[in-house]
Amino acid sequence: MEKIVASMAGNVWKIVKNEGDVVSSGEDVVILESMKMEIPIPAEADGVIKELKVAEGDFVNEGDEIAIIE
């Protein structure tokens, strides 16, 4: 199990992968928007998205959990 956390504070602009989707390491899971810039948040391991903890429009702080990969 691997947690994906926000690398910086921002708004969740786009959900790229949904629960149940297969992802490989380096693939974007969500895209944050911070200071008018898109910040892609990639998976750091291969697996399946077990849980997505954010929705589009949510505000996240640095270090907040975004998703759990199994």
Add this chain to the structure above:
Amino acid sequence: MIKRILIANRGEIASRIIRTCKRLGITSIAVYSEADKEAPFVKAADEAYLLGASQVNESYMNMDKIFDVAKKVAADAIHPGYGFFSENAVFRQRCEKEGIRFIGPKSEVIQQMGDKINARNAMIAANVPVVPGTEKAITDVEQAVEFAKEIGYPIMLKAAAGGGGIGMQVVREEEELRKVFTSNSERALNFFGNGSMFLERKIENAHHIEIQILADEYGNAVHLFDRECSIQRRNQKVIEEAPSPFISEKTRKKMGETGVQAAKAISYTNAGTIEFLVDEEENYYFLEMNTRIQVEHPVTEEITGIDMIEMQIRIANGEELPFKQEEIKRNGHAIETRIYAEDPVRFFPSPGTITSVNLPEGKGIRHDIAFTENYQVTPFYDPMIGKLIVKGETRKEAVERLEQALANYRIDGIKTNLPMLEKSVAVPQFKQGNTTTNFVDNYYIPLIQKS
């Protein structure tokens, strides 16, 4: 008479507008979000009103809330600054409806220049040279491939409603165009609500040089010379200077005249900027028009001695331009560096709290800044937190002052681009005044990769 100006903006530009209001004896009214409660511009304004939560749609991009305050406090004019509603025709129309003056051009011209394809066509009609490209919006990839063949690679793929470099990309061959067209179009649709694209030939080794325009409501228009803004990262400007060290006096004069001709052709009013790409042979091509005050207006103020915010207010007040073209003189050389709260290597934003600050002081140094010590840079807005502007009698003197100032400039607690600025101004090509839009890629990136 304009007596009470509501500033529908934040940060350094709000502080800048307040400064001129104070000098002119006009009441300045700030509006702010939760995140900006403690911001210097809120404290500097004569009056300040909370709009709402930090997110822009609850505050700076919430038209209803802004007009609620404007009416409640009986503002007689709104200055939109740059970004936010500054180039929004609907906001402009709303001002008219509410009987509040908008400090900027008319809504028709905002709309016309805001659509990159309409802007191009208006310039063609005004005999202003444009970059060879498509005359109509392109919505599908096959169409794009056809046009690209006609124009010739490399091309610039751009969003019709674009801004801030979003949806914009250099494309070097057909295969690449097929790959990127749809994703850029989708991004444009997401950001601007319009997925239309257009293509232009990519001008190699281009300089980005722009002409500052002032025009009143009586058909008078003048230019305040040029600015060179070639040094950019992520298609956004980082270092700007006036006058351009690249073009000859002959080209300078011609470009200024072209700028005035363009402004008159579209019946422009207030302050505006016409951006050009200039190739190695000093041929220039219309790129776009910004129908607002620019971030980099201070370099023009420094060399002309004209307060641009004051001129904007006077024009909106229905006054005639107080000078003729031949009365506008320039003197010396000015350079601006934008201070961004961002990682100087990857250019990613870096919000956080500024713990301490050291601002360089001395002759020819000006600070237009949003921050103080203990200021919180929040993730909600643009990462630009201020500008350092230097002036010298000559470009050489200005560059020396800039190097010295940057060496003494310190912001602790967050990452900033100060190290990037210091390295960039030390590059020989910058010292020689030879700065093209490839500057960061050609000189800065290799420099940091080495170390």
